Amino acid sequence: MANRTSGKRKKIEKAPSRVSRKSSRQERRKSPPPVLIAHPAAPGKHFLSDKVSHFTESVIREMTRQAMLYGAVNLAQGFPDFSAPAEIKQAAQQAVAADVNQYAITWGAENLRNAIARQMGVWQGITVDPEKEITVCCGSTEAMISTLLAVCNAGDEVVIFEPFYENYGPDSVLSGAKPKFVKLRPPTKDGGEWTFDEKELRRAFDKHTKAIILNTPNNPTGKVFTRTELELIRDLCVEFDVLAITDEIYEHILYEGTEHISMVSLDGMRERTVTINGMSKTYSVTGWRVGWAVAPEKITNAIRKVHDFLTVGAPAPLQEAGAAALSLPAEYYAKLAEGYRVRRDHLMPALTAAGFKCFRPRGAYYVMTDISAFGFKDDVSFAKYLVQEIGVACVPGSSFYRDPRDGARQVRFAFCKKPETLDEAARRLAKLQER
Ligand SMILES: Cc1ncc(COP(=O)(O)O)c(C=O)c1O
Numbered sequence: 001m002a003n004r005t006s007g008k009r010k011k012i013e014k015a016p017s018r019v020s021r022k023s024s025r026q027e028r029r030k031s032p033p034p035v036l037i038a039h040p041a042a043p044g045k046h047f048l049s050d051k052v053s054h055f056t057e058s059v060i061r062e063m064t065r066q067a068m069l070y071g072a073v074n075l076a077q078g079f080p081d082f083s084a085p086a087e088i089k090q091a092a093q094q095a096v097a098a099d100v101n102q103y104a105i106t107w108g109a110e111n112l113r114n115a116i117a118r119q120m121g122v123w124q125g126i127t128v129d130p131e132k133e134i135t136v137c138c139g140s141t142e143a144m145i146s147t148l149l150a151v152c153n154a155g156d157e158v159v160i161f162e163p164f165y166e167n168y169g170p171d172s173v174l175s176g177a178k179p180k181f182v183k184l185r186p187p188t189k190d191g192g193e194w195t196f197d198e199k200e201l202r203r204a205f206d207k208h209t210k211a212i213i214l215n216t217p218n219n220p221t222g223k224v225f226t227r228t229e230l231e232l233i234r235d236l237c238v239e240f241d242v243l244a245i246t247d248e249i250y251e252h253i254l255y256e257g258t259e260h261i262s263m264v265s266l267d268g269m270r271e272r273t274v275t276i277n278g279m280s281k282t283y284s285v286t287g288w289r290v291g292w293a294v295a296p297e298k299i300t301n302a303i304r305k306v307h308d309f310l311t312v313g314a315p316a317p318l319q320e321a322g323a324a325a326l327s328l329p330a331e332y333y334a335k336l337a338e339g340y341r342v343r344r345d346h347l348m349p350a351l352t353a354a355g356f357k358c359f360r361p362r363g364a365y366y367v368m369t370d371i372s373a374f375g376f377k378d379d380v381s382f383a384k385y386l387v388q389e390i391g392v393a394c395v396p397g398s399s400f401y402r403d404p405r406d407g408a409r410q411v412r413f414a415f416c417k418k419p420e421t422l423d424e425a426a427r428r429l430a431k432l433q434e435r
Pocket of ligand 1: 078138141215219249277279280289290
C-alpha cells in the first residue's frame with residue numbers, strides 16, 4: 001500500500017502541466033548563469049603533460065603539408081607515390097570480401113605471424129616461434145613505442161645514434177626513459193661511410209642503460225651497419241646487460257651488394273634483441289599500418305600487453321594481405337632494391353648539379369645532403385626557400401638531431417618517387433644555379 005502511494009506521488013511530480021513546464025523554462029532563461037568557482041585547494045592546474053610539453057610537431061609531416069600548400073614536389077616524407085604490388089592489393093581486397101573484417105587475434109593473425117617467422121628463417125637464419133615471439137602492431141612505429149613502454153622504467157636510459165629517425169626521442173620520453181645520443185659523423189671523402197667513435201659509444205653505456213635503438217639500413221643517412229660495428233655494439237650490450245631494439249624497416253632496400261645483418265643473428269644477441277620491421281617500405285604500403293616486433297617470449301608477453309591496451313590490434317584484412325606479401329618470391333626483393341638504385345641514381349646527379357654535396361646512401365631511400373654551398377643561415381631557412389621559391393620539399397637536417405645546430409648544414413631528400421616526379425624535382429632544383 002505504502003508503495004502504491006509513493007508511486008502515485010512520484011507520477012504527479014514527474015508530469016507537471018504544460019503551463020508549469022513553460023513557465024519553468026522562461027524562468028531558466030531569465031536566471032543568470034551559475035558562477036563556477038574553483039576549489040581553493042586546486043588552483044592553477046595546467047592540463048598538458050610534462051612529457052608532451054617538450055615535443056614539437058613532426059617536422060617531416062609538416063613539410064608534407066607545406067609541399068601541398070605551395071604545390072611543391074614532395075621529396076620530404078618517405079612514402080612512395082607509385083602503386084603497391086597488384087598481388088598484395090588483391091589479397092587485401094579478397095580478405096575484405098571474405099569478411100576478414102573483425103578484430104584479429106590481438107598479437108597478430110596466425111597467417112601473418114607464421115609468414116614472419118618463416119621469412120626470419122630464410123633471411124636471417126633465425127628460428128622464431130610465431131606463437132610466443134611475435135607481436136603484430138599498427139606499423140613499426142607502434143611496435144617501437146610498445147616495446148619501449150614494455151621494457152623501460154623511469155630513470156632508464158636509451159642510447160640512440162644521431163642523426164636519428166625523429167620518433168625515437170619522443171618514444172623514449174613517452175616510455176619514461178632518458179635518450180642518450182651518440183653521433184654518427186658524415187663521410188669526409190666522396191663515397192665514404194658515416195662512422196661513430198667507439199669511445200663515445202662506450203661512454204654512453206652505464207648501469208642505467210636499458211636499451212640501444214639501432215636503425216639499419218638507416219634513415220636519414222643511408223648507412224648500413226657493418227658486421228664489425230654490430231659486433232662492437234653487441235659486446236657493449238652484453239657487457240652492460242643492455243637490450244638492442246633494432247628497426248630494420250629498410251632491410252630489403254640495399255645498394256651495390258651491401259649486406260644487411262640483423263643484430264639478432266649475432267652470437268649472444270638472440271635473448272637480448274627486439275627486431276622491428278613492417279610492411280610499409282618493403283611493399284610500398286605506408287598507409288596500411290602493419291608492422292611487428294620479434295622478441296624473446298618474456299619480452300613479447302610484455303609487448304603484447306602494451307599493444308593490446310594501446311590499439312587492440314592491427315587491421316585484420318591487411319594482415320592477411322601481409323601474409324601474401326611475405327610469400328612473394330625472391331625476385332620481388334631484387335627488383336625492389338634495383339628500382340630504388342635507379343631512383344637514387346636519378347636524383348643524386350640532379351642534386352649535385354644544383355650545388356648539394358650528397359652523402360651516397362648504401363641502403364634505405366633517402367639522401368642526406370650538405371647545403372653549405374648555398375650560404376643560407378640554416379637548414380630551416382633553406383628548406384623554406386626551397387619549398388616556397390623552388391617548389392621542392394625536403395626535410396631540414398636539424399629535425400634529426402637533439403641540438404638543431406648539428407643539422408644546420410644538412411637537408412634530407414626522399415627518392416621513393418616515380419621517374420616523372422624525380423624529373424620534375426630535377427627541373428626545379430636546377431633553378432638553384434640561376435640565383
Ligand atoms: C626508420 C623508420 N622506422 C619506422 C618508420 C615508420 O614505419 P611504419 O610505417 O611501419 O610505422 C619509418 C618511416 O619513415 C622509418 O624511416
